[in-house]
Amino acid sequence: MSQNSLRILLVDDDYLLAKGTAKLIERLGGHRVAITDKPDEIFQQCHSKAVDIVLMDVNLPEAVWEGREVSGADLSRIVKNDPETANIPIILISAYAMVSERQKLMEISQADDFWPKPISDYEALLLAIESQVTKH
Amino acid sequence: MDRHAGEGIQKEALLYRMTNRIRQSLELETILMTTAAELRSFLQTDRVKVYRFEPDGSGEVIAESVARLGLPNSGKQRLPSLLGLHFPASDIPPHSREMFVKARTRVIVNISAQQITLNNLGKVATTGDLTVEEVQKTKIEDILQRPVDPCHVEYLTNMGVQSSLVVPIFHGEQLWGLLAAHHATPKIFTDEDLLIVQLLADQVSVALGQSHLLSEARAKTRQETLINQISTLLHTPQQVGQILENVLKTLVKASGCSGGRLYLHSTDPTTATQVYTYGDQPQIFLWGTQPQKSATGEARLLEDEPFWLHLMAKPNHTPNINPVGAADRQWLPLSAEQFSIVQAQLSHLNCHIVPDLYQEPLLASVAATFRNTPIRSILVMPLWYGKQALGGLTLFRDEIDTEIFWAGRFDPDDRNLRVRQSFEAWQELKLGQTPQWHPAEIELVQAVGSHLGMALMQNRLYQWERENRLLVEMRNRELDAARNIAEEANRLKSDFLSSTSHELRTPLASTLNYLKLLKEGFYDNEEELKEYIGVAYQSAENLVAIINDVLDIAKIEAGRMNVQMKLVETRPLLEEQIRLFSIESKRKGIPLILQCEAEQVYTDQGKLKQILxxxxxxxxxxxxxxxxxxxxxxxAAMSLTGDWVEIVVADTGIGIDTNQREHLFEPFVQADGSIKRRYGGTGLGLTICKRLAELIGGHIFLESEGLGMGTKVRLLLPQGQNVV
Known part of the structure; x- marks a missing residue:
């Protein structure tokens, strides 16, 4: 159990929603989930190697980085473009679930996978999380 | 031999000197005056004159040299000056003129004692007894050797002439005039003299030809200058109307006319052609003297008369002899015969000339309108481009007064019976003569006309092309605008769909999450259980609210929202709204203050309540x-007409960033994205308010001094005073 236990960073600005998601992942998959919606915290966590995978929401109305409003897709790209954090897998989880939006978001974010909100099949998500971590 | 050679040289030198003097000028008048002077000085006669024939056979002395007695300036002359005097055609009748043509040589008469130098004594007939045909048939030797007509003897005697030498002057093959030397006493002319005179006459012929060429060249230059001037005018950057007016003015002046009209057919074949306006209607430009309106005061264009209609007819257009409203008018329709005459003149000349409009039966219907004008003659030139009839140019020429100085009175009916006894000059004044149109003038009008036709066509094509281009551009712009609107609507729809999808998925995700936690039993205590149920329930409610709002918007946009407008008492409606929020108001400690000064409003009660x-x-x-x-x-609202009721909801709350104000009516937009989370709501409230306000004939405005400065929403609704 502890061998397979992953350190997951869940980025979401809707705290109640994120709390539910985190609880389900922890209880169903046995992983540890940290919740944040602050860009500096995300980068710090990634740099400290305390994160195995990031689950990233896209709509983050309060997120500002270097004076600019940023979305989850922007934050994902920043993580991916930093050689020190580039190998951390990122899965986008967004309510912007339409195909065209999805393609555009994947392009911008350079993320590894995309899951639409709401998540109806947590078991499948957990398999995807584990396979991404194994891949990297 | 030597003597002959010497004489030859002397003769040549003399001829050379004389022709040299003649050639010093290209001006005909100067040439002829010089010729007369040189010849008189050579022959030592009392008078040498140059006589020019007019087309009608009469003639005029146009150059002369007269010897004076004693001192050159004494003023006394052996023979009187005839310069400028006209002689009737009968003075040198057709057979005499024909004789000059045939003989092409001198006619010598020595009147003194009936002595004739060159004559055939065996011949009895004199020139006076011969007809033109007889002169043509008679052998030249017989003409040269004949007795002088006794009448001519008397004629010359009466003129005071005793001897005479006459040589014809030709212009090409045409008898142009005579070179005549008269002497008051008998004088013998030697063969030498005759030869010199003949050679001199030949020189005059050459000079005539040159002078004619010169005047032709001058006329041509004048014509080219005028055409250049007109084509420059045609291409000046002015209004077409202004240009055509200037062209008409220039042409009328240059062609020696008193007035002119330029008529352009309508470019639109369906338009009647009797209206005086601009644009697609026929256009008319007038300059100078014009005919007057008819006695009945009809404002009828000349160009609507059959005469003009026929001349300017469009090829496929059967001239309408009875145009609109002309049923009661007296018309003189052209017969087929008359029409073919007009057409024949057309094809021959391209422009039609009526020398005397009062003599032209086709113009009888309009002659009265010219009565009070000096106009006498009309030239009509139809304007064409290829086979396209563009209209017509009409020029007017006034009648003219002529004055002729005749040499002695003569009786036209009695011409050959009595020889004139006196050659005393008298002036004949002829009033109201028909003006002449010289071929050069007609040519000029034709040249200008064809240029005008080309320029008009060019202009029409240009206009047509420009109109088409504008039309295409306009259509393109319309299409662009329509496409932009469609694209914008499409974008808004897809944005709305995307936003709606997002906004529905978020509460749904929460609901599902907590229901799954409950289903899996992932709660540690009663409190956590209650919390999970509460969040799931709240999320589901939120979802329902959003769905209801979205459905409302969809209903409004689909036009399926029923509106029932009527006059509504304002105060009770507003009081009910205050009551609705009184509990929340007390809970938050924010007083709700009502101030109602409007009695009633014309609205849909339900919709207004929803907005408020x-x-x-x-x-x-x-x-x-x-x-x-x-x-x-x-x-009363600025920039909106009518009477309005203004309902304002003003708070002292967080206010709105000025930049955000315009977007707040868009779906799912809140002044700050974070606010939505903190304050809840569907994000569709203002969108629905705006749509509802428009639905009930109102307007809604959002005002805020900025963040932290409070917000004021103004709703304008019709008072409905005129509604019963």
Missing amino acids: TNLLSNALKFTHRGEIRLTARNA
């Missing part, structure tokens, strides 16, 4: 201290 509920709910949500005022009053 939305606005008051927003105001309470975004206000943490201060107060909320709900006011209503009658107002």
Whole structure:
């Protein structure tokens, strides 16, 4: 159990929603989930190697980085473009679930996978999380 | 031999000197005066004159040299000056003129004692007895050797001439005039003299030819200058109307006319052609003297008369002899025969000339309108481009007064019976003569006309091309605009769909999450259980609210929202709204103040309530201290006509960033993205308010001095005073 236990960073600005998601992942998959919606915290966590995978929401109305409003897709790209954090897998989880939006978001974010909100099949998500971590 | 050679040289030198003097000028008048002077000085005669024939056979002395007695300036002459005097055609009748043509040589008469130098004594007939045909048939030797007509003897005697030498002057093959030397006493002319005179006459012929060429060249230059001037005018950057007016003015002046009209057919074949306007209607430009309106005062164009209609007819257009409204008018329709005459003249000349409009039966219907004008003659030139009839140019020429100085009185009916006894000059004044149109003038009008035709066509094509281009551009712009609107609508729809999808998925995700936690039994205690149920329930409610709002918007956009407009008492409606929010108001400690000054409003009661509920709910949500005022009053709105009721919801809340204000009516937009989370709501409230307000004939405005400065929403609704 502890061998397979992953350190997951869940980025979401809707705290109640994120709390539910985190609880389900922890209880169903046995992983540890940290919740944040602050860009500096995300980068710090990634740099400290305390994160195995990031689950990233896209709509983050309060997120500002270097004076600019940023979305989850922007934050994902920043993580991916930093050689020190580039190998951390990122899965986008967004309510912007339409195909065209999805393609555009994947392009911008350079993320590894995309899951639409709401998540109806947590078991499948957990398999995807584990396979991404194994891949990297 | 030597003597002959010497004489030859002397003769040549003399001829050379004389021709040299003649050639010093290209001006005909100077040439002829010089010729007369040189010849008189050579022959030592009393008078040498140059006589020019007119087309009618009469003639005029146009150059002369007269010897004076004694001192050159004494003024006394052996023979009187005839310069400028006209002689009737009968003085040198056709057979005499024909004789000059045939003989092409001198006619010598020595009147003194009936002595004739060259004559055939065996011949009895004199020139006076011969007809033109007889002269043509008679052998030249017989003509040269004949007795002088006794009449001519008397004629010369009466003129005071005793001897005479006459040589014809030719212009090409045509008898142009005579070179005549008269002497008051008998004088013998030697063969030498005759030869010199003949050679001199030949020189005059050459000079005539040159002078003719010169005047032709001059006329041509004048014509080219005028055409250049006109084509420059045609291409000046002015209004077409202004240009055509100037061209007409220039042409009328240059062609020696007193007035002119330029008539352009309508470019639109369906338009009647008797209207005087611009644009697609026929156009008319006038300059100078014009005919007057008819006695009945009809404003009828000349160009609507059959005469003009026929001349300017479009090829496929059968001239309408009875145009609109002309049923009661007296018309003189052209017969087929008359029409073919007109057409024949057309094809021959390209322009039609009526020398005397009062003599032209086809113009009888309009002659009266010319009565009070000096106009006598008309030239009509139809304007064509290829086979396209463009209209017509009409020029007017006034009648003229002529004055002729005749040499002695003569009786036209009695011409050959009595020889004139006196050659005393008298002036004949002829008033109201028909003006002449010289071929050069007609040519000029034709040249200008064809240029005008080309320029008009060019202009029409240009206009047509420009109109088409504008039309295409306009259509393109319309299409662009329509496409932009469609694209914008499409974008808005897809944005709305995307936003709606997002906004529905978020509460749904929460609901599902907590239901799954409950289902899996992932709660540690009763409190956590209650919390999970509460969040799931709240999320589901939120979802329903959004769905209801989205459905409302969809209903409004689909036009399926029923509106029932009527006059509504304002105060009770507003009081009910205040009551609705009184509990929340007390809970938050924010007083709701009502101030109602408007009695009634024309609206849909349900829709107005929905709007006000939305606005008051927003105001309470975004206000943490201060107060909320709900006011209503009658107002006239700036930039909106009519009488309005202004309902204002003003709060002292967080206010709106000026940059955000315009977007707040868009779906799912809140002044700050974070606010939505903190304050809840569907994000569709203001969108629905705006749509509803428009639906009930109102307007909604959002005002805020900025963040922290409170918000004021103004709703303008019709008073409905005129509604029963």
